[in-house]
Amino acid sequence: MTAVTGISTELVRPSDLAEEVVALVRHWLAEGAKFPVDAAAAQLAGVLKDPHGLEFTVGFVDGVIRPEDKSVAARNLKTLVPKVPSFLPWYMKSAVAVGGHLAPVIPGVVIPVARKVLREMVGHLIVDATDAKLGRSISKIRRQGIRLNVNLLGEAILGENEASRRLEGTHKLLAREDVDYVSIKVSSTVAPHNHWAFDEAVTHIVETLSPLFRLAASSSPRKFINLDMEEYKDLDLTVAVFTRLLEKPEFHNLEAGIVLQTYLPDALGAMMGLQEWAAARTANGGAPIKVRVVKGANLPMEQVDADLHGWPLATWGTKQDSDTSYKAVINYSLTPERIGNVRIGVAGHNLFDVALAHLLG
Ligand SMILES: Cc1cc2nc3c(=O)[nH]c(=O)nc-3n(C[C@H](O)[C@H](O)[C@H](O)COP(=O)(O)OP(=O)(O)OC[C@H]3O[C@@H](n4cnc5c(N)ncnc54)[C@H](O)[C@@H]3O)c2cc1C
Structure with missing residues (x-):
């Protein structure tokens, strides 16, 4: 109880932290410089x-x-x-x-x-995923006290065969004793679906991914699955698949994760939607969820897509807008009551944003 009463309930504004952010980044850089460079x-x-x-x-x-x-x-x-x-x-x-x-x-x-x-x-940068080499690489990295999120590399797939091969690969990874966390993209585990048949696609993908989530839920201790995000056109679909999966009674107590890309103007709204959904879930005795907040790595492809179709760009138009959006999402999410429903993963290489999130946290 004493620890709880010590926490200030007054929210800090990101702009109040600018000087502390710069000082913390300087400190990290000085500490980092003490390590040898690979x-x-x-x-x-x-x-x-x-x-x-x-x-x-x-x-x-x-x-x-x-x-x-x-x-x-x-x-x-x-x-x-x-x-x-x-x-x-x-x-x-x-x-x-x-x-x-x-x-x-x-x-x-x-x-x-x-x-x-x-x-x-x-x-x-890349680990060989063949059985002969993977175990050795994993144990070498884990010896340094690092927890691993394993992601079978590969981009969007075109047919049913490759889709089931990829899903099977991730299933095999998650079944290993030395793997307790995998990331997958909806677009790389199911064949391209008809975007006009949204509900049908969600139902199909939920059924396809359920065995993987069942494996995570039945492992002891439980394992973790994260749904990665790539193309804007898959945002609503991925969120719908994620929530529909976790609404299954068998996954009520399973914690799982999803990614939001803040270079999309839709990011803050999506985060608010997930927060509301997760609040109802935890109030009902369910497990919280995790959201990894990133800026987004698919900008060139979004630009090509917009150009080819003559559509407006799906992302913000400038880096500064994406940076601002990142801070807005982080600032919205890191309040004492919200992190009880949605745990936040701060993913990025920008030390200023990482420092801001660290201080807000
Ligand atoms: C652990 C980890 C996990 C990640 N997982 C994912 C993932 O699942 N999905 C994913 O998409 N990305 C993922 N990323 C990558 C991430 O989205 C960023 O591309 C990357 O981290 C660079 O952004 P930054 O904030 O680190 O660096 P910064 O240099 O501060 O920002 C670069 C980013 O700004 C944005 N940007 C740059 N120019 C413009 C412009 N003209 N208009 C609009 N926006 C612009 C782009 O998003 C660009 O990547 C991950 C990164 C890490 C470290």
Whole structure:
């Protein structure tokens, strides 16, 4: 009781915290600088600072690593030679230059070497999900006291077969003893559905995802599933699937999560809707939910979609608007009574926003 009476009930306004935010970020940066920098991470950061860095890296992954046909990969490697970032060490630059010219002649020799060299640069970001390697990687990361949210990588899928393969993959991951938290996207676990048949799509997706949620609910201790968000067109659908799933009596006590993207003007309204829904659920003895608040990673695709269809852009028009929206959602959510219904995950790389959320919390 004493601890509770010590909490001030007066709400702090974000603008009151500006100076404290800056001081906290300075403190974090000073503390962070005491840790050694991972060599591969430093290299990738350097490459991405180059004006051609992102184009080169994406071009390499899409054009050289992804194609199954080595002649296609070889032709693409050649086009990347003029864009090689100056930050790469000389031996990597020479490998790309020489490899780019030789690749079309002897693709079978050059392409595997080029893939291996460049893979080292991004290898620390991705874990191999094959059974033989996954366990070792998970236990290495967990040794550092880190809890893992495991996400089977892959973008939107096009057919039933790939959809069930992806869902089965996530099911297999969640069934492992060393995995207690997975993230999935609705768009990568069910085949594309008809957006005009909203209710039918929700019912179908809820039935498709129920076994996964059943696995989480029947595990001891319970496991956690998060529904990730990607495209704007899936926002309402994902929220409807999430709430409908958790309204099933068997999931009344299961805590689960969803993502909201604050670069969407709809984010605050969606958060208020979820808060209201979750408040009724907890008042009824149900488990709270978690919302991961992000700004949104799908901006280029939303822009292409709007352009192609001649539609207004679904997101806010400027970064400042998205930043403001992020703060508004966080500020709305972090009150003592609301966090009892909706736990907030603050996801982002922007230290000022993370510090603000930390202080508001
Ligand atoms: C742990 C974690 C989980 C994540 N999960 C998801 C997820 O499930 N779904 C998802 O979509 N993203 C996810 N993200 C990515 C996130 O949405 C952001 O893209 C990323 O974190 C960069 O935003 P920031 O606030 O960290 O950085 P900042 O540099 O402060 O912000 C960059 C962001 O601002 C926004 N922005 C930039 N320019 C404009 C513009 N012209 N108009 C409007 N908005 C603009 C974009 O959202 C851009 O990503 C996740 C990130 C983390 C760290």
